[in-house]
Amino acid sequence: MSKRKSNFLKVKCGDCGNQQVVFDHAASKVECIICGKSLVKSKGGKSEIVAQIVEVLD
Template identity: 90%
Template sequence: MSKSESNFLRVKCGDCGNQQIVFDHAASKVECIICGKSLVKSKGGKSEIVAQIIEVMD
């Protein structure tokens, strides 16, 4: 995997257990659509994933 490679990830919210798909280079904060907890924090490049990563999507 190269440094510039981007992926979609299936993550699990630590509060409510909801799973959703997020982009690992998100340009803005991503919140859980069920409870509103932050799942991804934008860092100006590769994002900080604060939820549990379940799967890297192909």
């Protein structure tokens, strides 16, 4: 269980303050549902969280 690598994260958009839940191993980029700002970028097969992480969910 502790070796699990993937998590759901609650992130906060730096532009509009919207909070939404994203998967930290998303295969593609994730954008804010309100303003469209990138929250997760896809980089070489790995995802990079570019928003503020508010909470790690599991």
